[in-house]
Amino acid sequence: MRVDGSCRVHGAGRWLRGVMDQAEIAAARPAPLARHALEDARARMQETGQWHPLQSMGRRWNMGCVALEITQRCNLDCTLCYLSDHSEAVKDIPLAEVFRRIDAIHAQYGPGTEVQVTGGDPTLRERSELVRIIRHIRARGMQPNLFTNGIRATRDLLAELAQAGLADVAFHVDTTQERKGTTNEASLNPLREAYIARARGLGLRIVFNTTVHDGNLAEIPEIAAFFARHADAVSLASFQLQAETGRGVAGGSAGLVSMPRVIGQLQRGLGARISFDTPLAGHADCNRHALTLVADGAVLDLYDDKRLLAEMLDATADLKFERMPPWQGAWRFLGRLARRPGLAPLLLPWAARKAWGFRGALWRTRGRAHRLAFFIHDFMDAGHLCRERIGACIFMVQTAEGPISMCLHNAKRDAFILQPLELPGVGWWDPLTGQGRVAPPPAVAAPALSPKTARGRRRIEIRHQARA
Numbered sequence: 001m002r003v004d005g006s007c008r009v010h011g012a013g014r015w016l017r018g019v020m021d022q023a024e025i026a027a028a029r030p031a032p033l034a035r036h037a038l039e040d041a042r043a044r045m046q047e048t049g050q051w052h053p054l055q056s057m058g059r060r061w062n063m064g065c066v067a068l069e070i071t072q073r074c075n076l077d078c079t080l081c082y083l084s085d086h087s088e089a090v091k092d093i094p095l096a097e098v099f100r101r102i103d104a105i106h107a108q109y110g111p112g113t114e115v116q117v118t119g120g121d122p123t124l125r126e127r128s129e130l131v132r133i134i135r136h137i138r139a140r141g142m143q144p145n146l147f148t149n150g151i152r153a154t155r156d157l158l159a160e161l162a163q164a165g166l167a168d169v170a171f172h173v174d175t176t177q178e179r180k181g182t183t184n185e186a187s188l189n190p191l192r193e194a195y196i197a198r199a200r201g202l203g204l205r206i207v208f209n210t211t212v213h214d215g216n217l218a219e220i221p222e223i224a225a226f227f228a229r230h231a232d233a234v235s236l237a238s239f240q241l242q243a244e245t246g247r248g249v250a251g252g253s254a255g256l257v258s259m260p261r262v263i264g265q266l267q268r269g270l271g272a273r274i275s276f277d278t279p280l281a282g283h284a285d286c287n288r289h290a291l292t293l294v295a296d297g298a299v300l301d302l303y304d305d306k307r308l309l310a311e312m313l314d315a316t317a318d319l320k321f322e323r324m325p326p327w328q329g330a331w332r333f334l335g336r337l338a339r340r341p342g343l344a345p346l347l348l349p350w351a352a353r354k355a356w357g358f359r360g361a362l363w364r365t366r367g368r369a370h371r372l373a374f375f376i377h378d379f380m381d382a383g384h385l386c387r388e389r390i391g392a393c394i395f396m397v398q399t400a401e402g403p404i405s406m407c408l409h410n411a412k413r414d415a416f417i418l419q420p421l422e423l424p425g426v427g428w429w430d431p432l433t434g435q436g437r438v439a440p441p442p443a444v445a446a447p448a449l450s451p452k453t454a455r456g457r458r459r460i461e462i463r464h465q466a467r468a
């Protein structure tokens, strides 16, 4: 279990300090509908001591992203899976409920919101339904992202989803998945390359998710170097730190995995000092973000001038560069520069310094460079949820009742997925049978698990029992 400083100090109000106890976790409910999501986000950053000139939450964004879990089923059994013991035993929520949740996300956070279509693995859902889900999110003006282990994400499917409006595909590939024939992270590189080839040229932003755990921390430099070598296709390399949550057999880190260590390993692999100390969104103990340019293997840090970043954020708070084509972003940015002449004396010398430092690589590539972003996300152990971080959370899961912090959701997942759903005009839907009923079903009872439905720790226990 990792104990971080934010549970003890920071400028947060008294009620936000310390760790949530079991009764508090059990009583926690999703957020009610916010009429002013941007102001609400700003207030949360202020209350939790995270409001500063480099904070984009409450300035540019009202939420980081919202996970829409369209199935609880998965075709892998990761050693650090965040799903719960009973996930595999519940049916997929009805399509009408998925659409209702998409509309609720839109009502809460508005157009432009990033919606992670996830699970389980969302590609296990019927293909035509998956396409309709992506289309519905896009029709609401939001950004649909597909989070998948890639096994069923064929090029044909990705092409159809891209047509339907998919913005990003995020492939989860790492050694926690124990894929057949692979022994370490390097042995997964051919698979990563195959996934890149499937998604390349479809107009999708390609993202890779990597769980950092005690067993692969030493290999993080090589993984970072891999993404730098493929920066022509990969836009974002995201790293999630080992946490004791969900059904995975690995549990918490033995103390090896920490934010500073992962940053050190990434810098080693990239061969450059990259600025991860600008927490641009949410809580500094939860999220770190870095932006680089890559040319001919050389990596250039773009977040090293804090004063310039703060000025730029202030001048362009209403623009969402990350979600625009580069030419459009550059054009809008120049427009802002023209309106804020004070920015030019900061920006132009910085740009000149960067171009000079990068001149060799740019010369060799004839001026071609690729943008590569890095993200580190430090999920909390289910038994150690810091109130302050939950208060500043920017990653939500959409439940039937509304959005709730992902860490909190993972700590009490069964309370949501075993809940019968009331579907307007249909009646009650039972998550264990997938059948509708007229009257509300009796109180939720966790189903008995079988070798077919058990995963992670419970699968191993059931196997041992069977052998015994």
Ligand code: SF4
Binding pocket: 282, 283, 286, 287, 377, 378, 379, 380, 389, 390, 392, 393, 394, 395, 405, 406, 407, 408
């Ligand atoms: S999901 Fe957890 S780690 Fe991520 S931002 Fe929210 S509170 Fe922080």
